[in-house]
Amino acid sequence: MKRIFYLIISLCWMAVGCEKTLNKEPLARIEVSQAYKTVDDAAKAVYAAYAPITLNNWTNQGYMHWVLGNVASDDTEKGGESGSDQLYAQQISLFNIPTDNDAIRFAWSSQYIGIRRANLVLENIPNITMDAALQSRYLAEAKFLRGWYYFNLVKTFGDIPLILSTTLPQYDLERIPKDKVYEQIIKDLQEAADGLPLAKDYANADRGRATKGAAQAYLGKVYLYLKDNPKAEEWFGKVITSNEYSLNDDYFSTFLRAGENSPENIFQGKFLNDQGAAPLNNIITTVFSSRARNGWGFNLPTQDFVDAFEPGDPRLWQTVFKNGDVMPDGLVGNVGNSTTGYLTKKAYVPEYEKLSGSINAGRDDIYMRLGKVLLWYAEAANENGNTDEALTALNDVRKRARQGDNVLPDVTERDKVKLRQLIWKEQRVEFGQEFERFFELVRQGRAGTVLRAYATKYNTPKGSGFQDGVNEIFPIPQSEINLSKGRLIQNHGY
Known part of the structure; x- marks a missing residue:
């Protein structure tokens, strides 16, 4: 009996000891108050804010541009070994999308990770004693990145939580109207454009960072999505007239490693597979x-x-x-x-x-380049009645596309409606397989018409399930709704 008593006492002490051991605070964790002290800390914080752009692994596949931009459209079939291989992509292709779909879950989480890191930069780097010009640049980069992440989110999910501070309760936020989110995106991008250097002013080691031209180009794109064509033409025009960028004579080389620093490229996700012991590879x-x-x-x-x-x-x-x-x-x-x-x-x-x-x-994943800017500028200029400017930009792209061959004659059409269709067609082939098509169809107001016509023409379920007023955006991940205890309201139709 005495042995049993001592055994029980020993087990109790073991339990207490285990509890004390297992409940210890992580020894390697660095508190925020200690993490932003030096110039090196500032540099690391900004690098971390860029990282979700290239978040590309099988634990969290990042924004998944290829699924949401390509597979959802008429440009691309899912592929893989079978229909169930990477089922999330098949569900999106058929617009039979459950709220636990992995692609939307990855898209939501990765972009909010980027937003939190940008917010950490904006809140903490002003308190670091460092070169004022570098500090200002870091803050402008963070504003650009926050705007970039929010743009991805708002075009994907519509109304979303707007988080501008790291001190807000993590799961107590509600969605706000997307117009308010766009106001913040524009504010961030405008302030970034004012504070960022030109591409030529970066050292070679810093290529791939956000630039003034990148912020201006994305302002043009945001205004295009908002159907504010005068503003879109203005901001795209700033990029074109800056003479910072030029079309790469060799179209295909733009997409090879040798073309990563092409004068055409304006913003890209930077991968470094030839540097260091743990190279960063693009699994795409x-x-x-x-x-x-x-x-x-x-x-x-x-x-x-x-x-x-x-x-x-x-x-x-x-x-x-x-x-x-x-x-x-x-x-x-x-x-x-x-x-x-x-x-x-x-x-x-x-x-x-x-x-x-x-x-x-x-x-690298190239997200913004001059070929896109010229064709979006052409679209905006045409809508504004500036036909000559629209034709010049459109034909500049077609001239490069010829690559010396006697093909693709200049477009001379001056009717606005007909020219709009020609510009949209040019955009489709110029941007082909570059993650734009689905969102382009949505902003043009013809996603349902085009995708259902595709399904009929090819007698396929792909695109047939698209419902107008529902599938222009994707469902809020159910896991996020659960964490919010219902504060986040699901999108209509899901």
């Missing part, structure tokens, strides 16, 4: 690569997308490839099990770009 090159080359075979360009190109347009075979095509490294193209017969050439990794045999290359 594996996701899009042929299963015949150990890729996963997702994001299959559709026949409808291929047919959108004019005869002889060199951009077609610089955007997609099919079996038998000669690739940039001299290999013969093999699309593996692609059900459309095509794969995305803009994501192809030539043998000479590989490191240690990996197809998971460190190639």
Whole structure:
């Protein structure tokens, strides 16, 4: 009996000891009050705010531009091994989207991570004793990033919580009207444009950071989404007339590693796969690569997308490839099990770009470039009745697209409605497979019409489930609604 008593006492002491051990505060955690003391702390905080742009792993796949921008549209089939392979993408392709869909969950969480980190920069870096010009630049970068993350969120989910402080209760926030969110995005981007340097003023080691031109370009894009064409034309025009950027003569090389610092590129997600012991790779090159080359075979360009190109347009075979095509490294193209017969050439990794045999290359995701700016400027100028300016910008893009061939004659159409359709068509092929198409269809007010027509034409369920007034935006992740205890209200129709 005495032995049992001592055993019980011992177990009790063990339990107390375990509780004390297991409930200790993390020893490696750095409190916010101690984390922002030096110039090096400031630099690390800004780097951290950029990181969600390149958040690209299988625990959290970041914003998932390829699913929300490509697969949701008529440009791309999901692909993969089967319909259930990466089911979240199949659900979005069919617009049968549950509120626990992984793509929307990743999109929400990754962008709010970026927003919190930008807010930490804005709240804490002003208290660090450092060079005033560098401090001002860091704050402008954070404002740009916060605006960029919020723009992704508002076009994806509509009304959302607007968080401008790190001290707000984490789960007690409600959604506010998207117009108010857009007001903050514009404010952040305008202040960023005032405080950011020109691209040419950055050192080579800092290439890829936000610039004045990037902030101006995104202001133009935001105003285009708000259907404020005069403002859109104004801000895109600032980028064009700055002469900071120029079209890359070789369209395809823009999407290779050699083209990452092209004078055409305005803003991109920067991957560094050739630096350091733990290189940062862009897994999208594996996701899009042929299963015949150990890729996963997702994001299959559709026949409808291929047919959108004019005869002889060199951009077609610089955007997609099919079996038998000669690739940039001299290999013969093999699309593996692609059900459309095509794969995305803009994501192809030539043998000479590989490191240690990996197809998971460190190639940048280019989000804003002059080719896009010119065509969005052309659209806004046309809507404003500035036909000459619209035609000049449109034809500049077509001239580059010819690449010396006798194709793609200049557009001379001056009727606003007809010219609008020609500009939209040019945008589709110029931006092909670059994560824009679905959101472009939505802002143009024709997503349902185009996607249901696609489903009918090709006798496929893809796009047939699109409901006007519902599927222009995606559902709020149910996990977020649960955490808010119902304060977050689900989007209509989900």
